[in-house]
Amino acid sequence: MSKVARIPGYQSKNPKQNRGIIGDREIRFKCSLQNVILDVLRGRPGWTEVPGQNSQVPAAQQGTRPSNQQTSGQTQTGNQSRPSNTGSSQSSNIIVPSRFSDGDWDFYWCDREWLHQNYDTMFLHEHQKILHFRNHYELTRKNLMVKNLKRLRKQTEREQGKTEAQSFDFYPTTYELPSEYHIFVEEFKKNLGIIWIMKPAAKSQGKGIFLFRRLKDITDWKKGEYQPLSDQTRDVPETYVVQRYIENPLLIGGRKFDVRVYVLVCSYNPLKVWLYRGGFARFSNTRFSLDSIEDTYVHLTNVAVQKNAPDYDPEKGCKWSTQQLRKYLAAKHGVDKVQKMFKAIDNIIIKSLQSVQKIIINDKHCFEMYGYDVLLDSELKPWLIEINASPSLTASGKEDYDLKFGLLSDLLNVLDLENRLTGKEKRIGGWDLLWDDGPIVADDNMDCTPANGSAVSTPNSYLGCFNDRKKQLREIYLTAQSVKKS
Ligand code: ADP
Secondary structure (H helix, E strand, C coil): CCCCCCCCCCCCCCHHHCCCCCCCCCEEEEECCCCHHHHHHHCCCCEEECCCCCCECCHHHCCCCCCCCCCCCCCCCCCCCCCCCCCCCCCCCCECCCCCCCCCCCEEECCHHHHHHHHHHCCCCCCCEEECCCCCHHHHCHHHHHHHHHHHHHHHHHHHCHHHHHHHCCCCCEEEECCCHHHHHHHHHHCCCCCEEEEECCCCCCCCCEEECCHHHHHHHHHCCCCCHHHCCCCCCCCEEEEECCCCECEECCEEEEEEEEEEEEEECCEEEEEEEEEEEEECCCCCCCCCCCCHHHHCCCHHHHCCCCCCCCCCCCEEEHHHHHHHHHHHHCHHHHHHHHHHHHHHHHHHHHHHCCCCCCCCCEEEEEEEEEEEECCCCEEEEEEECCCCCCCCCHHHHHHHHHHHHHHHHHHCCCCCCCCCCCEECCEEEEEECCECECCCCCCCCECCCCCCCCECCCCCECCCHHHHHHHHHHHHHHHHHC
């Protein structure tokens, strides 16, 4: 195994000061995806790719270290390896015979299917890190997420009273179908005229979703017409959720949008949660109206849906950065109101993770990067729409590429397989530690003013705030180096 050039803090010469157990050698990674994450991993100093059975490695990398490998003394903070094609990695189609055996990796960015098929039978070594917890679907399947939230809410009401339980008022009224059909019908009759949204529990990208006002509109669904053709053979109906539609979304320029928030969980027990400063708002292409509830371009903000709109402009896209959004909202609605709204998003993140904390199979080898979808209503109240375990890592343009490259580089910085940090950091690049077995309070001297320049309150939470990640990384690596030396 070749030795890597030493980069600052990569491994201390004194073994007692090393927290990690990957020795002073290259870190071997596997990756199932061909998008920004692969670029990040391939461009990371000291990391080398382990080709999987079907993995495709660029010719330049065959049997050698990546050509864009940085040399000694450089710090990985940016998108040095960004390819000109922002949509995916520049892979050639050469299949390289592996010089590693299949389990010979330190880090695996695997897909969920792979994990489901292999987790129960694989043995993970002390140092190995893998994406996804075994039963992540407890939070990421729409019906299970609501079931878990309802349970914790009830428990909170029992133990701490009604007022405390109100802190769970962030998900729209939801029922699982067909199992809760009769309860739904009772609720439907109490609120005649409102709009409901039907969503397949385990699908994504807006597939199979429709809105309705009349009960008879779901008779077709009841007959099974909404089951995908490929599933016609199934003898049980596909599980859906029916959810109260948020009829008063906050509009900007007359358009509806939702906010993508990135959350990293390194451990469920104790719960350790990081929140990324960056993210984006996804806008619908067509002006909002309740007159045309069958028009998905008006009501669904998924990029996968919007990019098919007839007048969609791929250059412009339909996105704003979260920083731009925060700045706009603060100017329009006032800093205090906006701050309250962002605090309410923190509450959504923590409560939702706590709702599965005892259920998720906690494994120190696993981590999860969630993509939360949050919808704001006209009162600036955030609603949790869903949580994704595999948020899209394909870039829709240069800005999106840079966001995702920074997000993923810093995720690797947080996981710190290189053992360059002290483990006590509250901020690593764009990630802020939000929760570590309890709320994290911000340091007074942190230079993290929101985009509009006003101060933020005590929680260590900076969603939509200024993200000077490269400068911050340089500082913490230098600090960590001197701490380790002393
Ligand atoms: P998918 O997993 O298919 O993306 P989502 O639950 O995220 O399904 O819903 C897709 C889109 O539909 C959301 O991004 C949002 O724009 C809209 N949407 C979903 N649920 C609601 C709701 N209850 N009220 C208003 N809009 C909703």
